[in-house]
Amino acid sequence: MPGGRAAAQRIRKAIALVNAVADGAGDEELTPTEIAEAIRDCLELREIAQGSNVRNYLGEALDATSDGMPADFVAMTLYAALGALGESWSED
Amino acid sequence: MRSAEGRGRTLDEAVDAALIELGESRRNVDVRVISEAPDETLVEVVVIDQATAPAGAASPANGKAEAARALVEGLLKHMGVRAQVTVRTGTDPITLDISGRDLGGLIGWRGETLRALQSVTNVMFGKNLAEGERVIVDVERYRQRREHTVREIALRAARQVKMTGDAITLDAMQAFERRAIHLALQDDPDVGSSSIGEEPDRRVVVGPRKPASN
Numbered sequence: 001m002p003g004g005r006a007a008a009q010r011i012r013k014a015i016a017l018v019n020a021v022a023d024g025a026g027d028e029e030l031t032p033t034e035i036a037e038a039i040r041d042c043l044e045l046r047e048i049a050q051g052s053n054v055r056n057y058l059g060e061a062l063d064a065t066s067d068g069m070p071a072d073f074v075a076m077t078l079y080a081a082l083g084a085l086g087e088s089w090s091e092d
Numbered sequence: 093m094r095s096a097e098g099r100g101r102t103l104d105e106a107v108d109a110a111l112i113e114l115g116e117s118r119r120n121v122d123v124r125v126i127s128e129a130p131d132e133t134l135v136e137v138v139v140i141d142q143a144t145a146p147a148g149a150a151s152p153a154n155g156k157a158e159a160a161r162a163l164v165e166g167l168l169k170h171m172g173v174r175a176q177v178t179v180r181t182g183t184d185p186i187t188l189d190i191s192g193r194d195l196g197g198l199i200g201w202r203g204e205t206l207r208a209l210q211s212v213t214n215v216m217f218g219k220n221l222a223e224g225e226r227v228i229v230d231v232e233r234y235r236q237r238r239e240h241t242v243r244e245i246a247l248r249a250a251r252q253v254k255m256t257g258d259a260i261t262l263d264a265m266q267a268f269e270r271r272a273i274h275l276a277l278q279d280d281p282d283v284g285s286s287s288i289g290e291e292p293d294r295r296v297v298v299g300p301r302k303p304a305s306n
Binding site: 012013015016017019020022023024038070072073075076079 | 204207208210211212214215218226266267268270271290291292294
């Protein structure tokens, strides 16, 4: 499922950005805008169905980023999106 | 260092048997599973040397670590994972070690599941933590081993850079691994590190701190 793989890749990219903030990688300053952009990139994928759990979790992660929630909270929500994506594969 | 072996039908029973022999509570010991069969588990229980524990054993910070340990233990129980959770002594931030058998699934692909568990732990425990304070979760010292490995890679790359004068681009790494490299090289007067690329393919470049000029 190439579309699903692309979605997983984009979600993982967003997770990596958030984890870089949480872990304090110390190699650059990441802004919430960059994280929000990465999450929006995920939401733009048509493979992620409207009303699906994946989209709901991504929406929550985007809201959390905008609201300045802790990085771990955003990461947890993105992991939930990744998990929901995996579940949708196994249902196919 | 005092230790005892314990046998039981389950891991908990085996640990309890050893704890009774030692007269210790679970929070004061490290547990190593020696063998595990469907009908019997054998463990070695070692009493942690309290003399090496950080000062202020009864400090609020230690109470916090114990509370975090209990939280993760509860989470694992709900997940149906049989494992021991201990607080790593002498570390800042609070570090929890999960040990047991067949915990590969808890680490996941490139440590993804472990990282997710750490995120959940920090979200659930966040109200008990000060600003910027975090709980680190490790499974079978996976994270510690990775940090050690990447530090070795960094030092090897630094030696090579000093010999050749050429910069070296390392493989893509996670944030905590890149951080370990930056920390390993931060005091080197000749070699420095920086990161290039985008997540999740972000890589560390190890190169001369100053360009050679004559």
